Amino acid sequence: MNDRTTLLGPRGRIAMFLVLAVLLVSVPALNQWVPPGSPFHLPDHAVPLVGKYVCYALLALSLDLVWGLAGVLSLGHGAFFALGGYAMGMYLMRQIGDRGVYGNPELPDFMVFLNWSELPWYWQGFDQFPFALVMVALVPGILAFVFGWFAFRSRITGVYLSIISQAMTYALMLAFFRNDMGFGGNNGLTDFKDLLGYPLQAMETRIGLYVASVLALGIGLWLSIRIANAPLGRLLIAIRDAESRARFLGHRVLAAKLFVWTLSAMMAGVAGALYVPQVGIINPSEFSPANSIEVAIWVAVGGRGTLIGAPIGAFIVNGTKSWFTGLFPELWLLGLGTLFVAVTLFLPKGVIGTLIELRLRRAGPALAATNLEPEHAGA
């Protein structure tokens, strides 16, 4: 009875955490303990690459939490990811200290270059790691709360919400491109040296960041599944499908949406913060509207509303992207388009959504028959 039809059952959940555990252990083990000559050896550059996918997976999960569960299709989630990334980038910039090109112990290079004489107020505190860590979640969280408060209170839903979320990330991109914003303009923040005193180029640090990313993804999944299985999860599905019915039942629709929306933005911020030290740079292109749209594609490929599908979609699309761009670099966008069309045509519920559907159809036709066109239901 408590086995929600859109989600994995208890056995599936155990399998999911086993896969995560394998992911957690195998990448460092194949890199560190398998000798470089062996075909099973994972080259050094692959560790932050997989780590990057894990961050994307967490970003995809955060979008599915609001889109799949509550029906809020954000096309601006890249903004929360980038803000988390910038918060981490600011800490990493302060860590450089006097090792920059200009050797200024206080000011990052780009500020010296712009002839700034002192650190802007909003850069204060970022030399402290705990402060930066709080900001990683707090900055996207506050932006999401304010944005969500106005949007949800005015009952902006559907495509209108998607458009204004897209406008939000676009506006932030334009703002961050400006040098006088104090975030490094179009170059962004880069040339990072170390994190908590550990050099970012060292393999140990990279593996530490990788492990932290997988753990963050695990915590994100655990949290999301808990929410989905609690009565709140059912309320979010109810809001997704019939918002005014939920309101007339006396439910606090605004509070429920705002809660999950803000939480999702914070999750995206954490993903961005783990991403930046692994790729070594954060710049305004991360706010680009196309990035946010791509996240929606990952979720659709994996299976919207399944939670577990979103990370899998992120791995599938980005894995394919790395492989494909290696082979035919100029054809990637065509490949992505083809993938999206193919999934829409042949797997409208995404990879995981289709698997769950098959499992349900075996369990009982009455349960699986909904939301399917008659010809599918008869198959």
Next chain:
Amino acid sequence: MPAPDVLPADTLLYVDGVTVDFDGFKALNSLSLYLGKGELRTIIGPNGAGKTTMMDVITGKTRPTSGTVLYEGSVDLTRKAEEEIARLGIGRKFQKPTVFEALSVRDNLELASLGGQKLGVLLTMRTKEETRERIDTVLETIGLAGRRAVLAGSLSHGEKQWLEIGMLLIQDPKLILLDEPVAGMTDADTEKTAELILRLKGQHTVVVVEHDMHFVETLAAKTTVLHEGRVLAEGSVAAVRADPTVIEVYLGRS
């Protein structure tokens, strides 16, 4: 907001002089209506008579331009939000059945029973034994006990209507508003719906807005006829049917 002296003690809802003006079009034109506790009331009227607007005003979806809506003698409904009004014990069933299709019948009822709970409760709560029993009772009442595990989306039209009524019942509302509950139903399902509504009488105040005169006769309740945003006539079904003005504007046409 002064309550009138003449208001009988068992009045649950007091609608007085309510006007809703949509840019010059008066959807309600100084409408007055009194509903007693436990009363079953049917409301009929031609299209555009203001039946749905009246429900919108009571449930807080539309703000009246002028007039008074008092609930339980003192609560001014014109100043409350939809969710607050729902929490005060006013349940509404829409014309088109709206149930949560992706959730099971049982989960629909459970979610309805949690209406108005705080977020923290919704995050942590496990279903209480008491809630489970209430869900079972309501499932019996609406005749869906055998369909509890089915997704609401795969119910028939009639079953969805009953589930939606069940979702109102589980909240144990004082006032239930039903907007065309038998529209599009088969005769057999209409019959069952009438039985269900008659069983609710006495325990809840029930307002049924309906087009189907045969159904209104089956309910045999006090009937209010609306026309152009005002009350045209009020009384037993037979009295209303015999009223010459009612025949002229409404019944005569069908």
